[in-house]
Amino acid sequence: MDRSAEFRRWKAQCLSKVDLSRKGSVDEDVVELVQLLNGREQFFTTSSCAGRIILLDRDINGSEVQKQNCCWLLVTHKPCVKDDVIVALKKANGEAILKFEPLVLHVQCRQLQDAQILAVRSTHGLEVPLTQKGKLMVTEEYINFLVKIANQKMEENKKRIERFYNCLQHALEKETISMISYPKEKIKEINNSSYTHKKKRNPEKACGKYITEENNKELENDDHDDPGISATIFPEDY
Template sequence: MYYDSDFITFAKHKAIFLSKIDMSQKGSVDEPIENLVLYLNNNCDDYFTTSSCSGRITLFTDSIDEQNTDEIKHHKKTCRFVLTSHQIIDFHTLLNAFSKFYDDETNRRKVLSFKFEPFIFQVRCRTLASAQMLHNLALECGFRNTGLTIGGQNKKKLTLTLRSTLIMEAPLNFSSTAESMQLLVETANEKMTKNLEMIRNFDFKFKSTFKIV
């Protein structure tokens, strides 16, 4: 088909991509999906992963970096992470991070964002048929925001992105109460627990579908 890549070309692109150093901040694959990533990359000729995150709970603040280039002032928005976890957290973990941030009086007027981001899994697919097969499996496992993008000059770069609808975000400030933070932790933990269950289900069904012969 028009969008499909041949085995040799795809295998070459896969080998080059997977040989690159992981440039993410963490520098490695998240533990809850490490086995899935290795299985897919090592045993499935029609797929390889390009980016992944098992899901995370974060507390962060936006900041503006001013840069002067050729006498023109540019503003670059960046995030300062106060807390990051790829597992459920307890209330005191959030409270301690919150308190430490606002102990600095210069932060008292700043707003923090408490956010849960679910599993995201980007997979390059060799053919449209293999992309459709993985897309159907993802939907079956509850990843309703999964979608396919087609790129490259020859329209043969097929990337399937698996996502769910479990995302949440809420603002916190210096006046936020312990009760409100407790509720946020409980809600985020419920979503993380569901998120990890969905990952395990997808892992099982993917390996059952693509068994090593």
């Protein structure tokens, strides 16, 4: 079986699986983006989050935040209010941390050239500790201030998703036109030339930087070899 056929088989297998996320479905603000990617033969999404505000309670003995070992006190994909955070904090026993996390998409790509279209990063986040050993360490006024910032970031994140969708759609349409206009031999020559140039300029950026540790572990546990390339997308300047 050639690699293109193997990629199609793997894509169909992945998209037919049950959604095991906490929410159990694709977030509303990212549905169109996920559908756009999955509608193209060279991509498929393995997980997604449109962005969220969360309040985690971690063990005070933990050296770093690990979500799988934390108690989720609050999670919302919409703007929240101070009172919701205050109520949730009453259940904290360790170190409660208020976080805003922007859009995250894990996308499997058929070829390196496809992954290069998507590879964008962002530092558009927020992470602030609020309690220690269950004791509130900040004022309600400060919590209200943080919630406003988190909500502003949520709104900006939504705008970035829209810009990213429009730019991606334009890039894919342009790519389709190029595929029609150029013979296959010419496209292959251009792609190989582009890949060689980028690899010499910055080999880390051209390849390994966009393969996430999480997806690498998933691939190691899969019964089949990886027929594609994994890219994590964090919209920044689109």
